[in-house]
Amino acid sequence: MISFSQVYKRYPNGFEALKNVCFTLEAGEIALITGHSGAGKTTLLRLIxxxxxxxxxxxIVNGQNVSALKGGAxxxxxxxxxxxxQDQKILFDRTxxxxxxxxxxISGFSSRAATGRVRAALDKVGLLSREKVRPITLSGGEQQRLCIARAIVNRPSILIADEPTSNLDPDYARDIMEMFLSFNQVGVTVLIATHDTGLLGSVRPRVFKIDHGRLAA
Amino acid sequence: MMGWFSHHVYAFAVAVKRLARAPLVSLLSISVIGIAFSLPAGIYVLLENLQSLSTQFSGAPQLSLFLSLDANEEDVEEIQSRLKQHPHVASFSFVSKDSALEQFKQGTGLADVMDGLERNPLPDAFVISARNSSPEALDALRAELANLPQIELAQLDSAWAKRLDALIKLGRAGVLMLAALLSFSLVAVAFNTIRLQILTMRDEIEVAKLIGATKGFIRRPFLYFGAIQGMVGGAAAWLIIFLGIYLTDQQLKNLMELYEMNFRLYHLSLEDSLSLLLFSAWLGWTGAWLSVANHLSQIEPR
Known part of the structure; x- marks a missing residue:
């Protein structure tokens, strides 16, 4: 569950990225955040x-007040x-x-338990056969799928993606979106910032439209 | 508990991997640490050896009592009876001027010269072993015996050992200062190595923070790295000293035999060796900790 109430974000230079944002996303929901570039989509995700x-x-995220969270938590x-x-943040010095x-x-898994989980995650995104290669040899779509595998390997209850299809051609983009849908179908809460609202096909998720930092009703 | 353990195993493994990934750099920093540390540790070893030499000789401190040349047999008997009754004298022996002359002739090969002298220049003497061998008690005994009649000179044979002792104490102070200075340089080496590592690993640290790494998780491999590097550096210092002893031991033995002394160099004791390793590991850890505390907080996810 993600809940924003009267959230403002103002940067030190005076720019107001978010103004009075209120919304609630229940557990197991899927939603898109859309808006022009610079509207505040990324800021919203980073606040979560x-x-x-x-x-x-x-x-509030999963019952925790994130805005009051101590650094150690x-x-x-x-x-x-x-x-x-959005910028993937893949580490190119390792497989x-x-x-x-x-x-x-990071979570402290033993290497045996971890190996199984990594393979399962890679299998879900269709990269199991590429596990030993360096990320630099992957195509753009494959790199995006690698990011998704890294995001789901911990089996999180919430999945957040910032422009996951921005650099992909439509076929790949549709693949990626379907992947997010399939995670949502097994109960994961999904929140995606994107330009392309049409990629979800027949599914009609909630759409939050942001315009100059304000959430349009 | 399991998580804690696996975190530390992981951090240790990562640290070793980082050391192995840049073997030349690791080798150079380890050599710097080793050479820097072998200096005070080597001098310390030398002092320890000298110390054992001084205790070897001053183990049974003796007082020599030289009578004046005009002392007659009555005087000798008088002193003899006093020494017998003295509570602080464990045992004593009398060396007459004639037997002293005999010994001198045999020991030095100057028999011809001595024969040419009109009269025996050597005095009668007593060699005394004290019951209490503490320096204070010996000094008191020496002062007391010097006041006996017909005594020319009361001399403590361990005087030179005391001088050596004082010299060793001075050397120790020097070693301590040297060690303090070079310890600081070890901390600096660790600090700089870790700083460079953090700079080159910016991306990794940033990603790790973004996906839920605690500060401890990121810090730990660096601390292990510093400690391992320090400890291996300490081991290198140990090896350098070992080599030094190995290479000079025979020559030193030959030299000392010329002085009719049995003197061999010994390496650091097990206890001292472990202290050296732990201390250098701790210094590396400290340098790494300082570096991490200074540089990790500068890397925040953008």
């Missing part, structure tokens, strides 16, 4: 993961979130397998 803090207002919040970043392994190492 406590990468940034709101200027005022409260943000933030890592444990993030372990319950699957994050797919596909090791990229997906990292969240499990």
């Amino acid at each position: 993961a406590a990468i940034e803090r709101p200027t005022s207002g409260s943000i 933030i890592p444990f919040l993030r372990r319950n979130l699957g994050l797919v970043f 596909v397998f090791d990229n997906v392994l990292l969240p499990l190492q």
Whole structure:
């Protein structure tokens, strides 16, 4: 469950990225955030993961008040979130397998238990056969799927993706979106920032439209 | 508990992997630490050896009592009876001027010279072993015996050992200062190595923070790295000293035999060796900790 109430975010230079944002996303829901670039989509997602803090207002994620979370508790919040970043943040100095392994190492899994989970995650995104290669040899779509595998390997209850289809051609983009839908069908709460509202086909999820920092009703 | 353990195993493994990934850099920093540390540790070893030499000789401190040349047999008997009754004298022996001259002739090969002298220049002497061998008690006894009649000189044979002792104490102070200075340089080496590592690993640290790594998780491999590097550096210092002893031991033995002394160099005791390793590991850890505390907080996810 994600709940925003009267959230404002103002940057030190005076720019107001978010103004009075209120919404609630129940557990197991799927929703899209749309809006022009610079509207505040990314800021909103970053507030959920406590990468940034709101200027005022409260943000509740899985019953925790993120806006009041102490620094030491933030890592444990993030372990319950699957994050797919706009700039991917793949580590190119290690194999596909090791990229997906990292969240499990951080959570303290033994290497045997972790290996099974990594393979399962890679299998879900169709990269199991590429586990030993370096990410640089993957296509754009495959790199995006690697990011998704890394986001879901911890089996988070919430999956958050920032423009996951922005650099992909339509076929790949549809694949990715279907993947998110399938996670949602097994109970994961999914929140995606995107331009392409048409990619979900017949499914009609909730859509939050942001315009200059305000949530349009 | 399991998680705690696996976290530490993981951090240790990562640290070793990082050391192995840049073997030349690791080798160089370990050598710097080893050489820096072998200096004070080596001098310490030398002092320990000298110390054992001084205790070897001053183990049974003796007082020599030289009578004046014009002392007659009555005087000798008088002193003899006093020494017998003295509570602090364990045992004593009398060396007459004639037997002293005999010994001198045999020991030095100067028999011809001595024969040419008109009269025996050597005095009668007593060699005394004290019951209490503490320096204070010996000094008191020496002062007391010097006041006996017809005594020319009362001399403590361990005086030179005391001088050596004082010299060793001075050396120790020097070693301590040297060790303190070079310890600081070890901390600096660890600090800089870790700083460079953090800079090159910016991306990894940022991603790890974004997907839920605690500060401890990110910090731990660096601390292990510093500690391991420090400890291996300490081991290198140990090896350098070992080599030094190995290479000079025979020559030293030959030299000392010329002085009719049995003197061999010994390496650090097991206890001291472990202290060296632990201390250098701790210094590496400290340097790493300082570096991490300074540089990790600068990397925040963007």
